[in-house]
Amino acid sequence: MSDHHEAGAGTAHRVLILGAGYAGLSAAIQLAARVRRRGDVEVTLVNAQERFTERLRLHMTATGRPTAELSIPELLEGTGARFVRGWVTAVDLEARTVRIDDERVLSYDTLVYGLGGVADTAAVPGVEGHAYTLDGAQNAEVLAGRLEGLGGGTVVVAGSGLTGVESAAEIAERYPELNVVLLGRREPGASMNPKARAYLRSALDRLGVTVRGGVEVTKVLPDAVELAGGETVPADVVLWTSGTRVSPLAAAAGLTVDERGRVVTDAALRSVSHPEVFAVGDAAAIRQGYGVMHGTCQSGMPTGVHAAVSILRVLKGRRPRPFRFGYYHTPVSLGRKDAVVQFTRPDDSPRRFYLTGRLAARYKETVTASPWPTWTRMKKMPASGAFWPRGGRFTRVREAR
Numbered sequence: 001m002s003d004h005h006e007a008g009a010g011t012a013h014r015v016l017i018l019g020a021g022y023a024g025l026s027a028a029i030q031l032a033a034r035v036r037r038r039g040d041v042e043v044t045l046v047n048a049q050e051r052f053t054e055r056l057r058l059h060m061t062a063t064g065r066p067t068a069e070l071s072i073p074e075l076l077e078g079t080g081a082r083f084v085r086g087w088v089t090a091v092d093l094e095a096r097t098v099r100i101d102d103e104r105v106l107s108y109d110t111l112v113y114g115l116g117g118v119a120d121t122a123a124v125p126g127v128e129g130h131a132y133t134l135d136g137a138q139n140a141e142v143l144a145g146r147l148e149g150l151g152g153g154t155v156v157v158a159g160s161g162l163t164g165v166e167s168a169a170e171i172a173e174r175y176p177e178l179n180v181v182l183l184g185r186r187e188p189g190a191s192m193n194p195k196a197r198a199y200l201r202s203a204l205d206r207l208g209v210t211v212r213g214g215v216e217v218t219k220v221l222p223d224a225v226e227l228a229g230g231e232t233v234p235a236d237v238v239l240w241t242s243g244t245r246v247s248p249l250a251a252a253a254g255l256t257v258d259e260r261g262r263v264v265t266d267a268a269l270r271s272v273s274h275p276e277v278f279a280v281g282d283a284a285a286i287r288q289g290y291g292v293m294h295g296t297c298q299s300g301m302p303t304g305v306h307a308a309v310s311i312l313r314v315l316k317g318r319r320p321r322p323f324r325f326g327y328y329h330t331p332v333s334l335g336r337k338d339a340v341v342q343f344t345r346p347d348d349s350p351r352r353f354y355l356t357g358r359l360a361a362r363y364k365e366t367v368t369a370s371p372w373p374t375w376t377r378m379k380k381m382p383a384s385g386a387f388w389p390r391g392g393r394f395t396r397v398r399e400a401r
C-alpha cells in the first residue's frame with residue numbers, strides 16, 4: 001500500500017483538527033473565522049462523517065424521531081477551512097502526521113485532538129456482543145430499527161446516568177407497549193437536588209419505567225442481564241449507556257493520558273507531554289479548581305473556542321491564557337413534553353433552583369438546538385463564541401503548573 005501524503009502548500013502554519021463534534025467544530029470555526037484573511041494559517045478538519053452527529057439527540061434518533069441533516073462541509077463554506085472525511089487510524093507525534101483510513105497521511109504543525117468519547121462497552125462481558133449503544137448516529141439507527149420491530153417485550157437500559165434516564169424516558173414514551181427497565185449503581189438524577197430528583201423519578205414512574213438503582217450489571221447475555229448477586233433480568237433489548245471510554249489513539253501515539261485514556265492538558269489545553277497538541281472536549285482531561293472536568297457539550301464548545309484562541313496567541317509569540325469553565329446547568333429530557341433542568345454551581349453541584357415540565361422541555365430543546373446557530377454566527381463574528389461562565393473561585397487552580 002502506498003501512502004498518499006498531503007503536506008499542504010507553502011509556508012502556512014498547518015492546524016489539523018481531529019473530530020468534528022461539539023468541541024472540534026467550535027475550534028475549527030473559531031480559528032478559521034479569525035485567520036480567514038491572513039493566508040498564513042491553514043485549518044483542516046477531519047471527521048468520520050460529513051453529517052454532523054447531534055449526540056444530544058441520539059436518544060431521539062434511537063426512537064425513530066427525525067433530526068436535521070446538518071452538513072459539516074456546508075457549515076465550513078466561506079471560512080477557508082478544509083474538510084477531510086475519513087477515519088483517523090494513527091497519530092505520529094515525531095513526524096507530526098496523522099494517518100487517515102490507513103492510506104492518507106496529513107501533516108500538521110499544530111494538532112487539535114477532539115475525537116470525543118463513547119460508552120464503556122469493555123467494562124462488562126457480553127456488552128459488545130449483545131448490547132446496543134448510542135455511540136453514533138449509525139448505532140442509534142440500528143437500535144431504532146430493532147425497537148420499531150419489537151411490538152412488545154422488555155428493554156433494559158443499563159446505566160442510570162443522564163443518557164440512561166433520557167433514553168429510558170424516550171423509549172417508554174414512544175413505545176408504551178414496551179416494558180422499560182432502567183438499571184444502575186446510583187439512583188437516577190443522583191447529582192440533582194432532592195426536589196428535582198423526586199420530579200425526575202415521578203416522571204419516569206408516570207412513563208411506566210421500572211427503576212432499579214443500587215444494582216451492578218455484571219454480564220449481558222443474549223436475552224437478559226446478570227446482576228451482582230446472581231439475579232438475572234430478562235431483556236429483549238439491552239441499551240448500554242454506562243461509563244465512558246475514549247479512543248485508544250492518543251495513548252497509542254504516546255501522548256500523556258489519564259486512567260481513562262483522555263489527553264492530560266495544561267491550563268491552556270495543551271498536552272502536558274506534547275505542547276504542539278491541544279486537546280478538547282470529552283477526549284481531554286482538563287483540570288479546574290474543582291477537579292478534572294467531566295465531558296459535556298456545555299463545556300466542550302468552550303474548550304474548542306479556547307484552543308483556537310490559544311493557538312493564535314502562541315503563533316503571535318504570546319502566552320496562551322488558562323482555560324476556565326464553570327458549569328451552569330444540567331438539562332435532562334423526559335420524553336418530548338417534559339424535562340427537568342437543574343441549575344448548578346460552577347463545580348456542577350446542584351443549586352436550589354430547577355425547572356420542570358413544558359418550560360423545562362422548551363429550555364432543553366433551545367439548548368440542544370443552539371450549537372448550529374452559534375457556529376453560523378461565529379463564522380462572521382468569532383468573538384460571539386467566546387462567552388461562557390468562567391466559574392470564579394471554583395475554577396481557580398492553585399497548584400503551580
Ligand SMILES: Cc1cc2nc3c(=O)[nH]c(=O)nc-3n(C[C@H](O)[C@H](O)[C@H](O)COP(=O)(O)OP(=O)(O)OC[C@H]3O[C@@H](n4cnc5c(N)ncnc54)[C@H](O)[C@@H]3O)c2cc1C
Nearest residue numbers: 019021022023048055087088115116281282295296297298
Ligand atoms: C443521548 C445523549 C444526550 C446528551 N445530552 C447532553 C446534554 O444535554 N448536555 C450536555 O452538555 N451534554 C450532553 N451529552 C454529552 C455530549 O454529547 C458530549 O459531551 C459531547 O458530544 C462531547 O463533544 P466532543 O466534541 O468532545 O465529542 P463528540 O461530540 O462525540 O464528537 C467527536 C467526533 O469525532 C468523530 N470521531 C471519533 N473518532 C474518530 C476517528 N478515529 N476518526 C474520525 N473521526 C472520529 C466522531 O464521529 C464525532 O463526530 C449527551 C450525550 C448523549 C449520548
